[in-house]
Amino acid sequence: MALIHCKECKTEISSTAALCPKCGHPNPKAKHLSGKQVFAGLLIAGVGIWWMSTGSNSYVDSQMKKIETKVADDFVAKYQIAKREGDKMQICVQAGIVAASYLQAKDEANYQQWKQTEKADCRKAGISRP
């Protein structure tokens, strides 16, 4: 594919790119710009910004941790629903997801606790997990 220069910041970008990865300026040469492409471009730019700021920005870190803890909380709620419904297989699966999400949030204490819960629940469901 051909390379062109961004009108805004002169960065070399692909002629098919929906927008400039550096400044986000839309590429007028990109034909047929679907909403999906714009979304993907913004997502990539967002991830790039996030990636560049991790490690150096404790605010971002704390926000991420908040989001990850929220995600874990949501999975705990799903686990409790599975528990209410009494589907042993679901309970085992959900406990595993909760454990994984606490691991993601780097919440060691909760991770260890949920790992135990998962083990016990999966044993009840007839699945043995390492």
Ligand SMILES: [Zn+2]
């Ligand atoms: Zn640009």
